[in-house]
Amino acid sequence: MTVRIVDRRQDSKNKSSINRSRFIQRFKGQIRKAVADAIGRRGIRDLENGEKIGIPGKDIFEPHFRHGQGGRREIVHPGNDRFNTGDTVDRPLGGGAGQGGKASPDGEGMDDFVFTLSRDEFLDIFFDELALPNLVKRQLARIDEYKRVRAGYTQSGVPTNINLVRTMRGAAGRRIAVAGPFAARLRELQDELERLRRDCPGDPEIGQLEREIAGLKARREAIPFIDPFDLRYSNRIRIAQPTTQAVMFCLMDVSGSMDESKKQVAKRFFMLLYLFLNQNYEHIEVVFIRHHTVAEEVDEDNFFHSRETGGTIVSSALKLMHEVITARYASNAWNIYCAQASDGDNWNDDSAVCRELLSGSILPVVQYFAYIEIASLQPQNLWLEYEQLQASHPGQFAMQRIAEVSDIYPVFRELFRKRPA
Amino acid sequence: MSKKRIRHIAEGSEWTLDAIERYDAEIGRVAKNFGLDTYRHQLEIITAEQMMDAYAAIGMPVYYHHWSFGKHFLETENRYKRGQMGLAYEIVINSDPCIAYLMEENTLTMQALVIAHAAYGHNSFFKGNHLFKQWTSADAIIDYLVFARNYIAECEERHGFEAVERLVDACHALMNLGVDRYKRSPRLSLEKETLRQKEREAYLQAQVNDLWRTLPRQDAAVAEFEERRFPEEPEENLLYFIEKNAPLLEPWQREVIRIVRKIGQYFYPQRQTQVMNEGWACFWHYTLINTLYDEGKLNDGFMIEFLQSHTNVVYQPPYHSQWYSGINPYALGFAMWRDIRRICETPTDEDREWFPEIAGSDWRETFDFAMRNFKDESFVAQYLSPRLMREFRLFAILDDDARLKLRIDAIHDESGYRVLRRALAEQYNLGSSDPNIQVWNVDLRGDRSLTLRHFSHERRPLGPETDKILEHLAYLWGFSVRLDEQMPDGSLRPIGEHKSEKRSRHVA
Numbered sequence A: 001m002t003v004r005i006v007d008r009r010q011d012s013k014n015k016s017s018i019n020r021s022r023f024i025q026r027f028k029g030q031i032r033k034a035v036a037d038a039i040g041r042r043g044i045r046d047l048e049n050g051e052k053i054g055i056p057g058k059d060i061f062e063p064h065f066r067h068g069q070g071g072r073r074e075i076v077h078p079g080n081d082r083f084n085t086g087d088t089v090d091r092p093l094g095g096g097a098g099q100g101g102k103a104s105p106d107g108e109g110m111d112d113f114v115f116t117l118s119r120d121e122f123l124d125i126f127f128d129e130l131a132l133p134n135l136v137k138r139q140l141a142r143i144d145e146y147k148r149v150r151a152g153y154t155q156s157g158v159p160t161n162i163n164l165v166r167t168m169r170g171a172a173g174r175r176i177a178v179a180g181p182f183a184a185r186l187r188e189l190q191d192e193l194e195r196l197r198r199d200c201p202g203d204p205e206i207g208q209l210e211r212e213i214a215g216l217k218a219r220r221e222a223i224p225f226i227d228p229f230d231l232r233y234s235n236r237i238r239i240a241q242p243t244t245q246a247v248m249f250c251l252m253d254v255s256g257s258m259d260e261s262k263k264q265v266a267k268r269f270f271m272l273l274y275l276f277l278n279q280n281y282e283h284i285e286v287v288f289i290r291h292h293t294v295a296e297e298v299d300e301d302n303f304f305h306s307r308e309t310g311g312t313i314v315s316s317a318l319k320l321m322h323e324v325i326t327a328r329y330a331s332n333a334w335n336i337y338c339a340q341a342s343d344g345d346n347w348n349d350d351s352a353v354c355r356e357l358l359s360g361s362i363l364p365v366v367q368y369f370a371y372i373e374i375a376s377l378q379p380q381n382l383w384l385e386y387e388q389l390q391a392s393h394p395g396q397f398a399m400q401r402i403a404e405v406s407d408i409y410p411v412f413r414e415l416f417r418k419r420p421a
Numbered sequence B: 001m002s003k004k005r006i007r008h009i010a011e012g013s014e015w016t017l018d019a020i021e022r023y024d025a026e027i028g029r030v031a032k033n034f035g036l037d038t039y040r041h042q043l044e045i046i047t048a049e050q051m052m053d054a055y056a057a058i059g060m061p062v063y064y065h066h067w068s069f070g071k072h073f074l075e076t077e078n079r080y081k082r083g084q085m086g087l088a089y090e091i092v093i094n095s096d097p098c099i100a101y102l103m104e105e106n107t108l109t110m111q112a113l114v115i116a117h118a119a120y121g122h123n124s125f126f127k128g129n130h131l132f133k134q135w136t137s138a139d140a141i142i143d144y145l146v147f148a149r150n151y152i153a154e155c156e157e158r159h160g161f162e163a164v165e166r167l168v169d170a171c172h173a174l175m176n177l178g179v180d181r182y183k184r185s186p187r188l189s190l191e192k193e194t195l196r197q198k199e200r201e202a203y204l205q206a207q208v209n210d211l212w213r214t215l216p217r218q219d220a221a222v223a224e225f226e227e228r229r230f231p232e233e234p235e236e237n238l239l240y241f242i243e244k245n246a247p248l249l250e251p252w253q254r255e256v257i258r259i260v261r262k263i264g265q266y267f268y269p270q271r272q273t274q275v276m277n278e279g280w281a282c283f284w285h286y287t288l289i290n291t292l293y294d295e296g297k298l299n300d301g302f303m304i305e306f307l308q309s310h311t312n313v314v315y316q317p318p319y320h321s322q323w324y325s326g327i328n329p330y331a332l333g334f335a336m337w338r339d340i341r342r343i344c345e346t347p348t349d350e351d352r353e354w355f356p357e358i359a360g361s362d363w364r365e366t367f368d369f370a371m372r373n374f375k376d377e378s379f380v381a382q383y384l385s386p387r388l389m390r391e392f393r394l395f396a397i398l399d400d401d402a403r404l405k406l407r408i409d410a411i412h413d414e415s416g417y418r419v420l421r422r423a424l425a426e427q428y429n430l431g432s433s434d435p436n437i438q439v440w441n442v443d444l445r446g447d448r449s450l451t452l453r454h455f456s457h458e459r460r461p462l463g464p465e466t467d468k469i470l471e472h473l474a475y476l477w478g479f480s481v482r483l484d485e486q487m488p489d490g491s492l493r494p495i496g497e498h499k500s501e502k503r504s505r506h507v508a
Helices: A017-026 A028-041 A044-049 A119-127 A135-141 A164-199 A204-222 A260-280 A300-305 A314-328 A348-362 A381-392 A405-415 B017-033 B048-056 B067-081 B108-128 B130-135 B141-159 B161-173 B190-213 B222-227 B238-245 B251-272 B274-294 B300-313 B329-345 B349-354 B363-373 B376-383 B386-392 B417-427 B466-477
Strands: A004-007 A052-055 A072-077 A113-116 A145-154 A233-241 A246-253 A284-291 A295-298 A335-342 A368-374 A397-402 B041-046 B090-093 B098-103 B395-400 B406-411 B436-442 B450-455 B481-486 B492-498
Touching: A004 B017, A017 A028, A017 B067, A017 B161, A028 A052, A072 B417, A113 B067, A164 A204, A246 A260, A246 A314, A260 A335, A260 A368, A284 A300, A284 A314, A295 A300, A295 A314, A314 A335, A314 A348, A348 A381, A368 A381, A381 A397, B017 B041, B017 B108, B017 B274, B041 B048, B041 B108, B048 B067, B048 B090, B048 B098, B067 B161, B090 B108, B098 B108, B108 B130, B108 B274, B108 B300, B108 B363, B130 B251, B141 B161, B141 B251, B161 B251, B161 B466, B190 B251, B238 B251, B238 B436, B238 B466, B251 B274, B274 B300, B274 B329, B274 B376, B329 B363, B329 B376, B329 B386, B349 B386, B363 B376, B376 B417, B386 B417, B395 B417, B406 B417, B450 B466, B466 B481, B466 B492
Parallel strands: A004 B041, A246 A284, A246 A335, A335 A368, A368 A397, B041 B098, B450 B481
Antiparallel strands: A052 A113, A072 B395, A145 A233, A284 A295, B090 B098, B395 B406, B436 B450, B481 B492
16 A cells, blocks of 8 residues: 655645734734834834734633632642652742643733734735825726836747847857867867978878877867857846826925924824835835925935924925926826925915915926924914915815824824725 | 665655655554554645644644634744744644645655654554544544535625624634533534535524523413523533524524534544653654664664654653743653553563553553553553653642642652652643533523533632633623632632623524
């Protein structure tokens, strides 16, 4: 009787994936909270890979009837090295070695249950119910078009794709390499032959040399001119062509009145936003504009990490943004989104300018403009001016006030709540 | 150097299907010589990830879906990925044919060990031990699991998975009090299950209705009715009681309860025979592989690797070690089986005094008898020898909350052997380690509440999860549930109650 051996390795890989997603779904509340906590605590770059999540053990504990502590029990242990019958010892404090056995399973379940979410699971939970407004419809309807582009060479392909130049270059190289030893030996022999012919014609060795030379030549001739190994094919790959493209403007006040903690808040807001875009839309460009009294366009790193001081003229950033839009993002080809963070500080007479700039030239071309004011004090003049915009552009202009880092998440959700398409 | 050189079964540490087959044939041959009686078996090669899947489903190849298995999977995966644990090299399923998993990461040596351990050791235990024979239907379990998964999936489609999940949660909470301890459950079979499931639905519902129909009648029979107690005798299988008697459950809910109960019943013998079963499997992999080595069919490299894994498995850390977490069932079981063989083959005077009936007997016959007729509790009580107690340096600690200090009750000396043996056997008695909770009464005339009674053992209280479980129970029962505790002296006190409003019936 021979045994039956079944190779199951190719069978369905994720038998537990249903159970796994059931688990995540069931504890979505706790997991969401853990995700939010993680974001509040950690830098955003961790968030990209950071997936270790702890949720309270008591929530996911599966109860069973069992005995608790107390009563009378006798437990047998191995390895006696000091006790004699009748000895008495103190109770070990909290689950020491002497307790062993079944004494402590109830305590165990109360620790945090820590597990690893995959990056996608993590971000899906985080971005659940979030979507950029108005783009949703288009995104759902989006059909990716593909374009074929050259992408180097491969060793296999169809004959029409053979790249002659590459193939011949390879073949030549191979012939030289393979014939190398023969050529060296041939040169040697030929020199020897010439010397013999010159110095002592009639030497019987001449004939032998000639034969050897002929043999070597024949072997060199036998090296194939072209070998299947030499063949190179032009490679083409498909890349996705975006049919909707969006650009995201991040505007931030980096003036002296924006202290480090406020910047931290703003930073996280943009980071979340940026991550959100990366997750949901592959074809998104992001423009970072920071400003104090003057505005400049910077790269991501500078945007978040450099320090500036000075006063605040918000309109400078709006002007720059408008210039960038006209120069690079003609509004019929791009969906434009803008997020602005500030502490609300501004030169008094500039706030009105900002409102006019927005309503006159920016809001007509952008899909959505979100403004967060990071301040715990009374709303300042910029907020008051913006409030008028909120009234006149509902659904397109949104604003929120937040006080500290832990407020970001709800604000974020509020701003980008999924709208019915 | 012997003249006739015997070829090794295979060389190197990389396994191939061919090498596995040859090992299996050789191990099987030796096992047969020893007279091991096994089910046919099937070896399945799986990946580490599939091993984790199998873990999450308690080793079963098919299982219904539930979040708790996802939780176990995440837990295992997390610990495995962080290197806190290696995966077990083997999972074996008590089915006919017996299925043993081989993980692809294992070396050839490990595969051979697993084959000997699982496919011959555990397999013969499953086939021979009376608990498994009596309580599990090896030939039908896979079919039944298929039926269970399909049925539950169907329920999820029909009634929404939240409703099913709620129900399964409640059943899982009561799973260890859902077994018949004393009578065998009827055989399982897929066709019969599917065929009779409909019948049962109708029948069960009729039964339940009958029970409750007597309720509103108010006439002269009241006095007599007052006397009637329900259930007439206390019932310790809570899930069974609920399945048969809960008034508001839909037929499909009764069927789901039955499924969880049946599967719990299937696993019950495993809980009762851990020491015996693991020890038996370890003894046989050790014996079979060593026999092959003695025949010259294995090289030294193989043996070194084998012995290293083997000793890791059967190591018993002492009580003060940081690795200590109770008595290792593999270690105790392996040592006991080896010790029984020793008593049979080379008994000392002490052995003759303690084990007159087996000292000097044929060890294979003694083994067969012990394997077939015992469970952990009785196995320890019957066969734990003074010599082994000395080797393990066992000692018993009495933890009594009425005393300030712990007391050492017995150690491995002349006066302590019997105390130790009794204490250790008691430790494996599920009857006393699981709380004894029974359905005591149903208030048929009043609020239909269900009263359970906990018979306290050694004054041990119930754990802190009790309220949570009562909540689950009340969900199943549909009305209030009370739990009383009866102390050894007969005194009674209520320890928990979960009030439940009458649920509205689900519209299917």
